[in-house]
Amino acid sequence: MGNSMEPATNPKLFLPEYKHIVEAKDRISRFIKHTPILSSENINKIAEAELFFKCENFQKVGAFKFRGATNAILQLSDEQKKNGVATHSSGNHAAALALAARMAGCKAYVVMPENAPKVKIEAVKSYGAEITFCEPTLQAREQTLKEIVERTGATFIHPYNNPMIIAGQGTACIELLEEVNDLEIVMAPVGGGGLLSGTALAGKGINSGIKVFGAEPELANDAYQSFTKKELMPALKPNTIADGLLTSLGTLTYQIILSNVDRIVLAGETEIVSAMRLIWERMKIIVEPSSAVPLAAILQNKAIFKGKKVGIIISGGNVDLSNLPF
Amino acid sequence: MGNSMEPATNPKLFLPEYKHIVEAKDRISRFIKHTPILSSENINKIAEAELFFKCENFQKVGAFKFRGATNAILQLSDEQKKNGVATHSSGNHAAALALAARMAGCKAYVVMPENAPKVKIEAVKSYGAEITFCEPTLQAREQTLKEIVERTGATFIHPYNNPMIIAGQGTACIELLEEVNDLEIVMAPVGGGGLLSGTALAGKGINSGIKVFGAEPELANDAYQSFTKKELMPALKPNTIADGLLTSLGTLTYQIILSNVDRIVLAGETEIVSAMRLIWERMKIIVEPSSAVPLAAILQNKAIFKGKKVGIIISGGNVDLSNLPF
Numbered sequence: 001m002g003n004s005m006e007p008a009t010n011p012k013l014f015l016p017e018y019k020h021i022v023e024a025k026d027r028i029s030r031f032i033k034h035t036p037i038l039s040s041e042n043i044n045k046i047a048e049a050e051l052f053f054k055c056e057n058f059q060k061v062g063a064f065k066f067r068g069a070t071n072a073i074l075q076l077s078d079e080q081k082k083n084g085v086a087t088h089s090s091g092n093h094a095a096a097l098a099l100a101a102r103m104a105g106c107k108a109y110v111v112m113p114e115n116a117p118k119v120k121i122e123a124v125k126s127y128g129a130e131i132t133f134c135e136p137t138l139q140a141r142e143q144t145l146k147e148i149v150e151r152t153g154a155t156f157i158h159p160y161n162n163p164m165i166i167a168g169q170g171t172a173c174i175e176l177l178e179e180v181n182d183l184e185i186v187m188a189p190v191g192g193g194g195l196l197s198g199t200a201l202a203g204k205g206i207n208s209g210i211k212v213f214g215a216e217p218e219l220a221n222d223a224y225q226s227f228t229k230k231e232l233m234p235a236l237k238p239n240t241i242a243d244g245l246l247t248s249l250g251t252l253t254y255q256i257i258l259s260n261v262d263r264i265v266l267a268g269e270t271e272i273v274s275a276m277r278l279i280w281e282r283m284k285i286i287v288e289p290s291s292a293v294p295l296a297a298i299l300q301n302k303a304i305f306k307g308k309k310v311g312i313i314i315s316g317g318n319v320d321l322s323n324l325p326f
Numbered sequence: 327m328g329n330s331m332e333p334a335t336n337p338k339l340f341l342p343e344y345k346h347i348v349e350a351k352d353r354i355s356r357f358i359k360h361t362p363i364l365s366s367e368n369i370n371k372i373a374e375a376e377l378f379f380k381c382e383n384f385q386k387v388g389a390f391k392f393r394g395a396t397n398a399i400l401q402l403s404d405e406q407k408k409n410g411v412a413t414h415s416s417g418n419h420a421a422a423l424a425l426a427a428r429m430a431g432c433k434a435y436v437v438m439p440e441n442a443p444k445v446k447i448e449a450v451k452s453y454g455a456e457i458t459f460c461e462p463t464l465q466a467r468e469q470t471l472k473e474i475v476e477r478t479g480a481t482f483i484h485p486y487n488n489p490m491i492i493a494g495q496g497t498a499c500i501e502l503l504e505e506v507n508d509l510e511i512v513m514a515p516v517g518g519g520g521l522l523s524g525t526a527l528a529g530k531g532i533n534s535g536i537k538v539f540g541a542e543p544e545l546a547n548d549a550y551q552s553f554t555k556k557e558l559m560p561a562l563k564p565n566t567i568a569d570g571l572l573t574s575l576g577t578l579t580y581q582i583i584l585s586n587v588d589r590i591v592l593a594g595e596t597e598i599v600s601a602m603r604l605i606w607e608r609m610k611i612i613v614e615p616s617s618a619v620p621l622a623a624i625l626q627n628k629a630i631f632k633g634k635k636v637g638i639i640i641s642g643g644n645v646d647l648s649n650l651p652f
Contacts, residue, residue: 041386
């Protein structure tokens with residue numbers, strides 16, 4: 001999603017700080033689920049580390065995205081709320097924005113590609129959003145969204161390159177560190193970078209000595225490339241089972257990650273599927289492939305994590321049970 | 327499993343009471359997981375009731391069975407521990423007894439039918455039990471177990487018709503009511519009746535006004551028959567996807583259920599599979615078919631539960647991910 005087309009109603013693209021996450025936590029806490037943190041002795045034995053999983057798969061709409069969407073919508077003026085919010089997405093952000101909008105009593109316009117999975121369309125519809133279908137190209141999605149914003153005056157809520165979205169996503173890490181306060185590393189998967197940015201700001205804000213790692217599929221390693229080359233690189237033909245991580249970093253998330261993240265660790269496709277199955281079998285929780293990327297990266301790079309206390313944000317649990325990779 | 331063949335080393339078959347569950351809780355608490363209680367707004371809407379799921383699928387070995395096995399083993403004298411414990415089982419009790427024995431530093435002998443699922447055999451093996459295979463008949467299992475007990479002096483730990491097993495299983499209900507103290511109904515699936523007996527003793531012990539319901543598959547309704555006719559009936563050719571509920575009540579569990587349970591509600595096979603899928607999709611947790619029987623029974627009998635606060639013990643999460651019913 002290019003920033004060039006961002007409508008004027010978009011909140012200013014300032015760089016959020018730790019204090020914005022603390023404010024977000026106060027703002028959204030009575031609307032979101034305070035999700036549990038789970039551990040598995042079996043997985044710890046395999047990883048030779050002590051892992052703590054913050055289960056955002058149990059969050060409303062089944063993903064951390066609900067935190068950011070709620071924080072962004074609660075920031076709007078009454079005037080803005082009257083005109084509603086808009087986004088384009090085929091994934092969890094659309095459902096999160098739709099539900100957060102309904103809770104705030106405002107309208108949500110969602111542009112979805114006409115080939116979006118039926119289950120995702122149904123979810124967005126069930127939360128009462130107005131869906132506009134378009135051709136499955138980024139250009140068509142942006143153009144359609146632009147028309148809707150011009151026609152309705154709705155506020156465009158970007159899925160990750162928005163300071164209020166980033167601040168909302170960071171609240172999961174605050175909850176994690178409140179409960180397990182001696183973590184040495186916190187880890188989140190990275191796609192567009194909203195979750196990793198928020199996690200990094202929260203982690204370093206609470207404990208400047210903590211290490212913050214991103215986990216990314218080898219086959220969609222734009223964040224790794226951008227981070228290593230210190231230059232914002234687009235994702236080139238990303239192709240991974242971790243469908244939540246196909247997007248590229250945005251201008252804000254890139255800057256935050258560059259300044260606050262210590263390392264980006266990669267995971268192969270086979271390892272992602274194995275880690276996903278391991279989580280299902282040993283922890284008895286349903287996680288989507290993107291959520292398994294941190295564990296996959298740990299098991300592929302055990303030396304880095306050996307003996308450490310590591311917190312992992314499980315990003316979501318929305319999978320098609322009729323179409324599992326195992 | 328007939329009581330006729332129970333070895334002399336078996337603890338006396340007394341009827342456990344609420345105090346035994348309280349004692350069990352103190353005894354086992356540092357060995358077991360204190361499992362979380364989860365809810366789903368979506369499922370509450372569908373059920374038109376307020377449901378609280380006590381997630382024993384997150385318990386060690388993936389099932390509540392670990393509570394009873396741990397309580398039974400911690401009761402043994404040093405002399406008994408030296409000779410080990412024995413059971414026959416193709417299911418969760420075998421794994422639970424094996425792990426509990428290893429933790430107590432004593433040997434476990436497990437008789438398994440030679441056609442037991444490979445994944446269950448591997449689990450029992452991984453906990454260090456000595457497995458003896460036999461023909462897949464109840465007679466062969468009992469005979470093989472008898473020979474092992476005679477040869478080794480091991481204490482036979484029955485999977486449910488044992489007061490210490492029943493007391494251990496009841497501890498899940500105490501934890502549930504400690505956290506949600508205004509439940510109107512508590513519900514557990516019923517197979518051999520260990521979990522339901524313990525749940526009933528705990529529930530009524532804490533709040534004599536609470537209703538305790540059992541949930542049973544229509545196609546394995548021996549507990550329903552025994553409860554209704556007030557006469558212990560064996561399961562006649564039980565045939566249900568809820569593979570944990572194929573066993574019949576024992577002499578102890580029958581008496582406890584008759585005196586302390588208010589109702590047994592039945593669920594059809596299609597409804598069990600649908601309820602299982604609903605739990606997976608909406609709650610993002612992995613539960614085995616037996617665990618879905620209470621929700622299936624609720625959705626099939628909505629009038630009974632309408633507007634009520636209902637606690638449900640999720641019994642376990644051990645399923646073969648390569649062979650799902652949906």
